[in-house]
Amino acid sequence: MPTVTSEKKRPAARSAGRPAPELIFGDLWEYDPSPETADPRLKARYDHFIGGRFTAPASGKYFDSINPANEAKLAELAHGSAADVDAAYAAARKAFDTTWGRMPGRERAKYIYRIARLLQDRAREFAVAETMDGGKAIKESRDFDVPMAAAHFFYHAGWADKLDYVAPGRKVAPLGVVGQVIPWNFPLLMLAWKLAPALAMGNTVVIKPAETTSITALKLAEIFQDAGLPPGVVNIVTGFGDTGAAIMTHPVAAKVAFTGSTEVGKIIMRSLAGTDKKMTLELGGKAANIVFDDAPIDQAVEGIVNGIFFNQGHVCCAGSRLLVHEPVAAEVLAKLKNRVKVLRIGDPLDKNTDIGAINSKEQLGTIERLVATGVKEGATMFQPACKLPSKGYYFRPTIFSGVSMSHRIAREEIFGPVLSVLTFRTLEEAVEKANNTAYGLSAGVWTDKGSRILKMSTELKAGVVWANTYNKFDPASPFGGYKESGFGREGGRQGLLDYCKLA
Amino acid sequence: MTRLPITKTPKVYVGGAFIRSESARTYPLKDAAGNFFANIPQCTRKDVRNAVEAAAKAGPGWAKRTPYNRGQILYRLAEMLEARKADLADALAVGGASKAAAAKEITATIDRLIYYAGWADKYEQVLGNVNPVASPHFNFTVTEPMGIIGLLAPEEAPLLALVSLIAPAITSGNTVVALASTAQPYPAIVLGEMLATSDLPGGVVNLLTGYRKELVPTFATHTHLRAIAGVANAEERKALKLGAADSVKRVKLAQAEEPVDWFSDQAQSLYELRDHLEFKTTWHPIGA
Numbered sequence: 001m002p003t004v005t006s007e008k009k010r011p012a013a014r015s016a017g018r019p020a021p022e023l024i025f026g027d028l029w030e031y032d033p034s035p036e037t038a039d040p041r042l043k044a045r046y047d048h049f050i051g052g053r054f055t056a057p058a059s060g061k062y063f064d065s066i067n068p069a070n071e072a073k074l075a076e077l078a079h080g081s082a083a084d085v086d087a088a089y090a091a092a093r094k095a096f097d098t099t100w101g102r103m104p105g106r107e108r109a110k111y112i113y114r115i116a117r118l119l120q121d122r123a124r125e126f127a128v129a130e131t132m133d134g135g136k137a138i139k140e141s142r143d144f145d146v147p148m149a150a151a152h153f154f155y156h157a158g159w160a161d162k163l164d165y166v167a168p169g170r171k172v173a174p175l176g177v178v179g180q181v182i183p184w185n186f187p188l189l190m191l192a193w194k195l196a197p198a199l200a201m202g203n204t205v206v207i208k209p210a211e212t213t214s215i216t217a218l219k220l221a222e223i224f225q226d227a228g229l230p231p232g233v234v235n236i237v238t239g240f241g242d243t244g245a246a247i248m249t250h251p252v253a254a255k256v257a258f259t260g261s262t263e264v265g266k267i268i269m270r271s272l273a274g275t276d277k278k279m280t281l282e283l284g285g286k287a288a289n290i291v292f293d294d295a296p297i298d299q300a301v302e303g304i305v306n307g308i309f310f311n312q313g314h315v316c317c318a319g320s321r322l323l324v325h326e327p328v329a330a331e332v333l334a335k336l337k338n339r340v341k342v343l344r345i346g347d348p349l350d351k352n353t354d355i356g357a358i359n360s361k362e363q364l365g366t367i368e369r370l371v372a373t374g375v376k377e378g379a380t381m382f383q384p385a386c387k388l389p390s391k392g393y394y395f396r397p398t399i400f401s402g403v404s405m406s407h408r409i410a411r412e413e414i415f416g417p418v419l420s421v422l423t424f425r426t427l428e429e430a431v432e433k434a435n436n437t438a439y440g441l442s443a444g445v446w447t448d449k450g451s452r453i454l455k456m457s458t459e460l461k462a463g464v465v466w467a468n469t470y471n472k473f474d475p476a477s478p479f480g481g482y483k484e485s486g487f488g489r490e491g492g493r494q495g496l497l498d499y500c501k502l503a
Numbered sequence: 504m505t506r507l508p509i510t511k512t513p514k515v516y517v518g519g520a521f522i523r524s525e526s527a528r529t530y531p532l533k534d535a536a537g538n539f540f541a542n543i544p545q546c547t548r549k550d551v552r553n554a555v556e557a558a559a560k561a562g563p564g565w566a567k568r569t570p571y572n573r574g575q576i577l578y579r580l581a582e583m584l585e586a587r588k589a590d591l592a593d594a595l596a597v598g599g600a601s602k603a604a605a606a607k608e609i610t611a612t613i614d615r616l617i618y619y620a621g622w623a624d625k626y627e628q629v630l631g632n633v634n635p636v637a638s639p640h641f642n643f644t645v646t647e648p649m650g651i652i653g654l655l656a657p658e659e660a661p662l663l664a665l666v667s668l669i670a671p672a673i674t675s676g677n678t679v680v681a682l683a684s685t686a687q688p689y690p691a692i693v694l695g696e697m698l699a700t701s702d703l704p705g706g707v708v709n710l711l712t713g714y715r716k717e718l719v720p721t722f723a724t725h726t727h728l729r730a731i732a733g734v735a736n737a738e739e740r741k742a743l744k745l746g747a748a749d750s751v752k753r754v755k756l757a758q759a760e761e762p763v764d765w766f767s768d769q770a771q772s773l774y775e776l777r778d779h780l781e782f783k784t785t786w787h788p789i790g791a
Contacts (some may be wrong), residue, residue, distance in 0.1 A: 151637070264748065273741050273747075276740075276758070423579070464784050464785075465783065465784070466786045467788055468788045469640070474636035474637055474642065476634040477636050477642050477644075477784055478784050483751065483785075484750060485751075487751070492634055
């Protein structure tokens with residue numbers, strides 16, 4: 001099938017041989033610092049949240065939570081042990097049996113609505129805390145993470161008394177206690193994604209935030225208290241991988257849900273092989289972002305940047321493989337480089353910052369290793385010559401061109417601001433390359449043609465397909481992967497069904 | 504002199520052809536009275552891999568058939584069974600089923616096929632939806648078949664349980680590799696003949712006979728099987744789940760320790776179909 005758009009459809013300027021007008025960003029002036037100054041109201045020490053109370057760890061041990069933007073200590077977090085996890089499950093079981101599991105849906109709904117509203121009330125405070133804790137740019141935590149977290153609670157609250165419509169033909173019932181482990185890339189938002197559907201369905205929860213980003217979870221626990229949420233409905237245990245393993249394998253857990261790497265997802269699958277626990281996994285990705293020659297190029301360039309540099313590329317559905325149609329490959333790459341040159345990297349709390357800090361020293365090391373592999377394997381690397389802060393973990397936005405499908409940077413999830421650019425000639429080749437991966441979480445398609453969008457969406461083996469946009473999320477829109485990107489969906493009617501049993 | 508009847512050589516139905524095991528091994532099947540009945544193919548791991556290859560070849564074409572067409576083919580399959588009820592009754596009798604029990608199982612099996620035939624062009628309307636997102640996008644969620652599904656039939660209800668597992672998987676465009684009851688494999692052999700005459704493309708359903716112990720490990724670890732379903736004992740479930748982790752396979756297994764009532768209405772449902780579906784959400788821009 002010929003997919004090159006006929007010449008007469010090209011913009012007049014380009015077909016006349018004149019260069020298309022270019023956006024000039026320039027560096028004619030310096031930006032003054034513009035830090036967000038709202039008080040994040042952090043405590044010096046955060047305990048677990050078990051049975052409605054902040055509870056010291058049984059071991060008495062704490063660990064430091066670091067601000068990755070400047071390596072300063074933010075707070076101490078409780079190091080969870082098996083005893084803490086046991087206590088959390090006991091509290092969750094009790095809440096399920098005595099309050100939450102018996103409560104009419106309309107009453108559960110009101111609690112969840114309250115959480116949404118109280119989070120909106122304190123949105124800026126949470127955004128600042130999220131940025132300090134995880135390193136993401138304040139404009140993202142302010143405009144995306146926190147409002148989207150509130151939206152998830154608000155959306156799911158309304159389902160709590162309408163569960164008869166979730167599974168037509170069947171009655172649904174909650175599972176009981178659900179164990180959840182979430183990653184560090186969207187700490188508060190992932191918490192909301194996990195909690196909101198579980199609570200709406202009438203389950204109670206034991207959840208572990210990531211060790212580098214636990215603070216907003218514990219701040220949300222303050223909101224649970226303010227909302228009068230019955231004790232034990234949500235229990236938060238902080239700690240490392242061993243704490244997470246204790247949550248996943250606990251005998252009281254009727255179901256476990258995990259978001260994180262495919263590697264850890266597989267370990268969890270193995271550790272639960274001898275049980276009949278229900279499971280949903282939202283794992284890694286290596287998404288193709290596919291640009292056809294008839295795409296609105298300037299818009300596509302913005303979409304490519306958003307696709308891979310959003311949240312420093314710490315996004316499981318990041319558009320980390322750019323597939324460009326050959327006729328426009330040079331133009332797209334040139335415009336992309338121009339755009340990347342003016343991205344602002346630095347203090348995440350600065351309102352002008354586009355790319356903040358890498359979440360941890362460990363992750364920075366992983367990114368550096370894979371980028372070195374890209375260079376070694378012969379891809380051409382481009383990085384803008386921007387200054388990086390002297391303290392903290394930062395990595396320049398990186399574009400690899402001349403990448404082939406066999407390169408490690410085209411196959412492995414880097415989870416950082418690193419884009420691999422490949423080209424294609426026909427739609428079939430684009431589909432073949434996009435699908436040639438063990439992952440299948442998401443994909444992007446850029447074209448002016450509606451029928452081509454639908455054709456691509458049909459062919460791509462991915463759970464989410466964005467057309468002429470990227471990294472869009474909504475509580476009503478189910479999210480989750482094919483193949484080794486996991487199973488189960490989060491959001492929408494489909495997501496709720498993963499938190500119930502059918503009678 | 505009485506005429507000596509021609510006995511049938513049991514062959515398994517794989518890739519649209521009737522084959523013996525590549526290993527040329529068989530195991531003897533005795534009838535209910537304890538007399539030799541026939542030699543059943545003792546399929547091997549290689550047979551599983553070959554069947555997966557056949558299923559992979561048939562997959563894209565089957566998934567692209569219109570739902571209306573798939574519905575008609577399932578209905579046609581029911582027609583084939585209805586016409587050969589006597590053959591199926593004889594096959595079930597080998598395992599000791601009484602006339603009445605066989606008749607009950609056969610009619611339930613045919614009705615099950617009709618049930619799923621009807622779902623073929625409807626489940627999408629119930630399981631998928633348009634999502635009201637807060638941006639100018641037409642956002643919709645549709646289902647897609649997972650691909651190749653590995654099915655492990657239980658020992659009991661050798662016809663009904665097998666069909667109850669196969670039908671929901673293929674209704675939505677998946678292809679299957681199914682291991683029949685080891686103790687009562689003969690109904691699956693006869694079923695293959697009906698599959699072959701039902702307009703169902705070769706390779707959509709691949710039936711194997713043999714020993715579970717030998718074949719379960721390959722079902723567990725074959726990365727081209729996207730899901731495993733059926734009935735398994737505790738040891739098998741653990742092995743299958745361990746193997747599934749290597750490629751993040753979807754596993755939905757009933758417990759062999761707790762017998763399933765395959766005749767009940769609970770044994771057929773839209774949600775059996777759903778278990779073999781992926782959900783895909785598309786964000787389509789709205790604008791000029």
